């Protein structure tokens with residue numbers, strides 16, 4: 001399975017690492033270098049193929065455009081003229097319009113991966129044009145499944161799936177940092193606090209997934225009447241914790 005990349009910044013690199021983590025050989029991954037030194041460095045470090053002309057993606061099953069901003073439309077247009085195959089974009093483009101404008105033999109698909117794809121624990125939301133052909137859908141699913149869970153969603157929901165799965169890791173990182181500060185304030189060694197908190201988060205999430213229990217049921221199992229947990233829960237309510245998260249998602253989703 002050969003996959004190409006234009007843009008090897010944060011999410012492009014996470015996707016490349018995820019494919020390598022899944023056992024894809026470096027020589028099966030093609031990165032466009034152009035004038036981008038970071039792409040050359042990533043290629044050198046991982047024995048990837050370096051491409052300087054989009055036509056060199058010819059043997060790739062898909063090319064991922066992991067670039068943000070308005071330049072993406074131009075890149076996709078130029079790529080579509082020199083490569084005929086599946087084009088995945090992490091950064092936008094109108095699904096219907098881009099597909100209409102691409103030459104026959106090319107398909108445009110939008111994806112929103114999250115950073116845990118680099119260790120095969122990611123979530124990628126993906127949108128195809130309605131009634132996309134199986135020869136496009138199946139290889140895309142196969143590639144993304146190497147990186148974790150895949151959610152196929154209508155384009156109008158791609159933003160919110162991408163926000164909840166793709167932006168919220170940063171909120172969780174903030175929470176880890178804040179919990180660590182509180183642990184340190186109360187005498188825990190900083191270095192020990194991180195794995196303590198990270199394992200707590202992982203275990204809590206795994207329990208919810210394994211038991212198929214609602215969060216309120218799981219919360220109830222922790223909150224001893226008159227105990228310490230409920231005091232913390234009440235304090236979080238006072239501080240508007242849940243509303244802060246709702247507003248954060250809404251702000252990211254705008």
Ligand SMILES: NC(=O)C1=CN([C@@H]2O[C@H](COP(=O)(O)OP(=O)(O)OC[C@H]3O[C@@H](n4cnc5c(N)ncnc54)[C@H](OP(=O)(O)O)[C@@H]3O)[C@@H](O)[C@H]2O)C=CC1
Nearest residue numbers: 006007008009010011012036066067068090091112113166
């Ligand atoms: N980070 C994340 O978790 C996620 C990001 N996204 C989206 O993906 C897109 C990229 O995000 P992210 O990786 O964070 O951004 P970065 O800025 O980290 O990466 C963008 C990369 O694109 C390269 N680049 C810019 N222009 C070109 C070009 N014309 N040809 C080739 N490469 C180019 C840049 O190289 P150089 O630095 O050399 O200019 C850089 O390496 C954004 O739209 C973002 O919203 C989607 C899901 C998750």
Ligand SMILES: O=C(O)[C@@H]1CCC=N1
Nearest residue numbers: 112114162163166167
């Ligand atoms: O912050 C961003 O814009 C991107 C989109 C999803 C995650 N990061």
